[in-house]
Amino acid sequence: MSNTPLRGANRIMLMRPYSLRHEATAGRMAFQTSHEKSMTRDAEATITKDGNINSLADLVVEYSLTTLMASHDAVREKMYEAFLDGELIELWDIDKTEPTMTGGDQFPATYFQGYLTEWSESAGAEDSVEISLSVAINGAGVRGNATLTEDQATVVQYQFSDTTKTG
Numbered sequence: 001m002s003n004t005p006l007r008g009a010n011r012i013m014l015m016r017p018y019s020l021r022h023e024a025t026a027g028r029m030a031f032q033t034s035h036e037k038s039m040t041r042d043a044e045a046t047i048t049k050d051g052n053i054n055s056l057a058d059l060v061v062e063y064s065l066t067t068l069m070a071s072h073d074a075v076r077e078k079m080y081e082a083f084l085d086g087e088l089i090e091l092w093d094i095d096k097t098e099p100t101m102t103g104g105d106q107f108p109a110t111y112f113q114g115y116l117t118e119w120s121e122s123a124g125a126e127d128s129v130e131i132s133l134s135v136a137i138n139g140a141g142v143r144g145n146a147t148l149t150e151d152q153a154t155v156v157q158y159q160f161s162d163t164t165k166t167g
Contacts, residue, residue, distance in 0.1 A: 068131075
């Protein structure tokens, strides 16, 4: 096993409103350009005669996600509604570099629940519309294996077309 850098393109975020977990599979917003996980923890020092003793607060986890806006993106529309309604959402941070031993469609992932706290759209005259999201995570996430279907992995990939006339 060699140590090689992981490519950001192999880490994707799937998401859905928590209320839809019994109705819909998680989806991926099209044209994700980046996502970032930030974990912080406050420490409080108590000075003693024998030196400082630190106590740690719980982890605070936040995610930010940037995508280019795609027209008719159902996942984006569901997430926007969840943002407006202050609804709990689910996120999966999936590393699609190597399938797990349990099956070809299972990949290492971390599962999170949280709330969208920021939604920003930037529409420059010469650029694509860019969406930036921030998510405040409840807890610290749980590691496991997530199913990643071909449709989820290739949201914007077009299908092969033959050279013959199509309908």
